Amino acid sequence: xxxxxxxxxxxxxxxxxxxxxxYSLVIxxxxxxxxxxxxxxxxxxxxxxxxxxxxxGLNQQDVGLLLGIAVFIATLLALYGxxxxxxxxxxxxxxxxxxxxAIGFVLLxxxxxxxxxxxxxxxxxxxxxxxxxxxxxxxxxNLPMGQRAKAFSLRYTLTNIGYATGPMLGVVIAGxxxxxxxxxxxxxxxxxxxxxxxxxxxxxxxxxxxKPQSFFKTLVTLKNxxxxxxxxxxxxxxxxxxxxxxxxxxxxxxxxxxxxxxxxIMAALLACNAIxxxxxxxxxxxxxxxxxxxxxxxxxxxxxxxxxxxxxxxxNMLSWCVAMFVFTLGEMIIYPAxxxxxxxxxxxxxxxxxxxxQNLAAFGGALSPVICGFLLMHTAAPxxxxxxxxxxxxxxxxxxxxGRRMARVQK
Numbered sequence: 001x002x003x004x005x006x007x008x009x010x011x012x013x014x015x016x017x018x019x020x021x022x023y024s025l026v027i028x029x030x031x032x033x034x035x036x037x038x039x040x041x042x043x044x045x046x047x048x049x050x051x052x053x054x055x056x057g058l059n060q061q062d063v064g065l066l067l068g069i070a071v072f073i074a075t076l077l078a079l080y081g082x083x084x085x086x087x088x089x090x091x092x093x094x095x096x097x098x099x100x101x102a103i104g105f106v107l108l109x110x111x112x113x114x115x116x117x118x119x120x121x122x123x124x125x126x127x128x129x130x131x132x133x134x135x136x137x138x139x140x141x142n143l144p145m146g147q148r149a150k151a152f153s154l155r156y157t158l159t160n161i162g163y164a165t166g167p168m169l170g171v172v173i174a175g176x177x178x179x180x181x182x183x184x185x186x187x188x189x190x191x192x193x194x195x196x197x198x199x200x201x202x203x204x205x206x207x208x209x210x211k212p213q214s215f216f217k218t219l220v221t222l223k224n225x226x227x228x229x230x231x232x233x234x235x236x237x238x239x240x241x242x243x244x245x246x247x248x249x250x251x252x253x254x255x256x257x258x259x260x261x262x263x264x265i266m267a268a269l270l271a272c273n274a275i276x277x278x279x280x281x282x283x284x285x286x287x288x289x290x291x292x293x294x295x296x297x298x299x300x301x302x303x304x305x306x307x308x309x310x311x312x313x314x315x316n317m318l319s320w321c322v323a324m325f326v327f328t329l330g331e332m333i334i335y336p337a338x339x340x341x342x343x344x345x346x347x348x349x350x351x352x353x354x355x356x357x358q359n360l361a362a363f364g365g366a367l368s369p370v371i372c373g374f375l376l377m378h379t380a381a382p383x384x385x386x387x388x389x390x391x392x393x394x395x396x397x398x399x400x401x402x403g404r405r406m407a408r409v410q411k
Contacts, residue, residue: 009096026091027142027151028073029195030135035158036195037131041124041387042166043106043181051182056114060173064295068366070118074125080277081130082356082378085213085347091196094134100407101127109179129362140343140351152339153285153332156279164274177384181350194210222357231402235241235338235361239396241304241388242331243365246270248372248384249311256381265283268317276328284329285336290344294403301396303330305389312385341399345406 046052052063085093104124111117141153170181214220224226249269253262288296307327314320336359346354375384 019229022077024142026196030094030138031155031158031190032092033098033195034155035046035162036192037101037128037186038159038162039166039169040105040185040192041102041128041161043110043170043173043185045163045167045170047170047178047181049330049343051108051178053110053118056117066114066118067121067314070121070125071362071366074123074129075360075366077122077126078129078133078359078362080215080354081126081358082133082354082359083218085130085134085246085352085356089214090134090138090141092350094131094138095193095196097127097134098122098189098196101121101182102186102190103130105182106188123277129359136339136355137342140346148284148343149288149340149375150334152336153282153288156285156335157281160274160277160281163271164278170387193383207247218353221350222353225345227402227405228305229355230398230405231341231345232358232361234398234400234402236364236396237303237391237398238301238334239361239364239395240371241308241364241392241395242277242334243362244368248388251369251372252311252381252384253391255376262411265317265320268321271319272321272324273328273331276325277332277402281332285333288333288336288340290340291407293337293341293344294400294407297341297399297403298335298396299397300330300337301392303327304332304392304396308385308389308392312382340401341406 048067050343052058058066064279101124104120104127107116107120110118135155136152139148139155143151153273163402173184174179176249231344246266250266257265303326307323307330310319310326314323342354342358343351372384372388375387
């Protein structure tokens with residue numbers, strides 16, 4: 001490594017440590033818990049499909065349908081969860097989400113029928129969505145506006161470290177005892193609770209902002225916010241592209257390559273994505289600003305399109321990795337930009353509800369493998385990437401227009 005590179009690395013580490021040290025105790029603990037909760041989910045992620053298939057005797061199509069139903073129900077429940085987060089103490093709700101996640105993983109190992117398995121999956125997926133919404137609300141509530149973009153980028157970097165290491169641990173542990181990863185995931189989620197216990201409640205840290213309105217009135221408020229609806233629609237279309245990209249990339253590779261080559265390329269792409277996010281996410285997040293959010297979103301959308309076109313043209317490992325790097329740059333911009341947009345748009349007393357509404361964009365990730373599977377079956381394989389490019393262009397356009405609308409309202 002050159003001396004200049006080493007100096008840059010030291011400066012980056014020093015900057016991150018200095019930034020973390022300035023956070024309150026609840027934010028520092030939240031950062032750690034965000035990592036541990038992601039590790040608990042990531043440990044089980046590469047094994048879940050196989051586990052359900054063997055345990056219930058389902059084929060891959062039925063397993064996909066089961067997981068899709070669980071995600072669909074959890075996403076709807078998260079809309080109400082966002083409303084609850086506005087009414088109750090957020091730290092306790094995060095503890096409840098972690099406890100529910102632990103219980104869900106344990107129940108999954110004992111589930112012997114379809115109904116109990118579905119309930120267990122719904123519990124874990126809902127707990128994950130509730131934790132995500134609650135942690136966003138806590139970040140917004142406990143940090144000044146100028147620090148939120150950097151904090152969210154740092155949190156996203158930590159979650160990607162979890163997703164980079166968790167699956168490998170899960171596969172190794174499953175080789176010793178097949179259900180052990182699920183029990184260990186439950187243990188990690190449970191013991192993470194103690195990191196959030198004993199710290200001051202958010203009720204003591206922030207001034208009261210009034211009791212939120214009823215759930216029905218909150219839904220009416222959300223429905224009447226055209227900017228939020230337009231932005232959520234744009235995010236949904238974009239999430240089709242970046243929400244579950246590993247699924248459609250693996251689908252494409254299995255259609256166009258033999259299984260051994262497909263696994264080699266997929267492993268390289270996942271490594272490229274994880275390394276890029278870990279090294280660059282925090283630095284990019286520092287430059288995001290609220291005044292030019294719509295331009296950042298347009299830039300991230302353009303990078304998604306360039307990456308997708310690169311995938312369609314890739315014919316060797318290097319070209320695949322270059323396309324993945326470009327695609328990842330878009331991902332690193334879009335995730336914190338979406339957080340900042342909703343953070344800017346949401347009224348203080350409805351912050352959790354707005355995050356819960358924007359979380360409906362997760363439906364895009366559930367639609368992604370269905371759309372891509374249909375395209376791969378009925379069209380030439382590269383057509384899938386051009387269709388995804390059109391979807392993300394539409395989504396980015398909606399987000400850009402909603403950003404321009406928000407800028408006009410705030411003037």
